[in-house]
Amino acid sequence: MKRRRREFVLAMVAAVVLEFVGDAAMLRGVSSSHANEPVSSQPAPQPIRREKREGPVLLRVELDRDRTDLLTSIRLTISVDAERGVKISMPEAKGVLGDFVVKQSGDIQRTETADGVRAVVEQVLEPVVPGTAVTGPISVEYEDARERLDGSTGKSRGTATIDPIAVIVEGQLADAKGPVSLAWAGLPPIWWWVIGVIVGTAAVALAARRFARRRGPQAIVTEREERIVPAHIWALGELDRLIAERLVPRGLVQEFYYRINALLREYIERRFGITAGEQTSEEFIRSLRDSKYLQAVHKTVLQQFVDACDPVKYARHTPGDADVKWVEDTARRVIVETADVGGNGELLKAPVAAQAAIPRHGSRRAGP
Known part of the structure; x- marks a missing residue:
């Protein structure tokens, strides 16, 4: 019996060695044939430019690329030309700008021009999620206290705004490179036979040693069980951590709304398989329906939640304390009432009184 086992092992080792040598020769031919093939690449990113004139002010916005990936930042340049005697207020650098995080913001550079003054500021934006991301509206306020043509005086105020700009954020971290020739693929044939003999001898010795030591019972193989955190447990923990950061009292209202909206969307995606994180608000509402x-x-409540978050995220609406409290409570109640507490992957039937558990908030549709 032992002899048959050893003969079987030797036959298997010989087959492996022959296969190894054959694959090495084929690899040598394949690597040399592909060495000069061109490497495919994505289209080169192109800059995006927008401008808007409002009275005595000309607002220009430029992004250095129209597509990026999760590891490549985008440079945003905001330039304002104002006529002489007109005061301008540049946009403040917040924690987030639309779907991007403001990673860095430079100082405002002001220079005199022939007709007035020019102010320029640069910011570095970092993408967060793949898909189509928008920057959010960019606005500049101005105040004109010059004397009018009819001789009257007084201050007139206005705002120049450029609508949100869309940028494609690719999901892959880097472009795939073409095949690379291996340095050891060009060895002479004799060396492949030497390597095969060494590998075969080592395999035979290892197999013989293993059979000699196998005297006891069969080894028991146990499978490792992985614990998967339920979606509602994960979401409630993230919500508590977000509230504990106290972003709203610190003045980071827009960042708080952005993150709590993304948190609830990711919970819906984990819980029900809806790709909420990559959808616009309209697409998300349609998926819910x-x-x-x-x-x-x-x-209905999720649509109200989206309607309450969008004005703050995109139109710089300032919510009241009751609005913020409603958004927090609604996120928590949606998570609790749709939780898979049974652990069977199916949504349990909620009680009839669930409709009264999440009241409609009167100021949820506050506009920008």
């Missing part, structure tokens, strides 16, 4: 897992009351 088509979902067969969510009840009507939760679909």
Whole structure:
């Protein structure tokens, strides 16, 4: 019996060695044939430029690229030309700008021009999620206290605004490179036979030693169980951590709304398989309406939640304390009432009184 086992092992080792040598020769031919093939690449990013004239002010916005990936930042340049005697107020650098995080903001550079003054500021934006990301509106306020043509005086104020700019954020971290020739693929054939003999001898010795030591019972192989954190447990923990950061009292209202909206979307994606993180608000609402897992009351409340977040994220609306409290409570109640507490992956039937558990908030549709 032992002899048959050894003969079987020797035959298997010989087959492996022959296969190894054959693959090495084929690899040598393949690597040399592909050495001169061109490497495919994505289209080169192009800059995006927008401008808007409002009275005595000309606002220009430039992004250095129209597409990027999660590891490549975007440079935003904001330039304002104002006529002489007109005061301008440049936009403040917040923690977030639309779907981007403001990683760095430079100082405002002011220079005199023939007709007035020019102010320029540069910011570095960092993408957060793949898909189509927008910068959010960019606005500059001005005040004109010059004497009018009819001789009257007084201050007139206005705002120049450029609409949000869309940028494509690719999901892959880097472009795939073409095949690379291996340095050891060009060895002479004799060396491949030497390597094969060494590998075969080592394999035979290892197999013989293993068979000699196998005297006891069969080894017991146990599978490792991985614990998967339920979606509602993860979401409630992230929500508590977000609230504990106290972003709203610190003046980071827009960042708070951006993050709590993204948190609830990711919970919906983990819980029900809806790709909420890569959808616009309109696409997200349509997905909710088509979902067969969510009840009507939760679909309505989630639409109210999106309507409450969008004005703060994109129109710089300032919510009241009651608005912020409603957004926090609504996120928590949606997570709790749609939690998979049974652990079977299916949404449990919520009580009939669930419709009264999440009250409609009167100021949720406050505009910009």
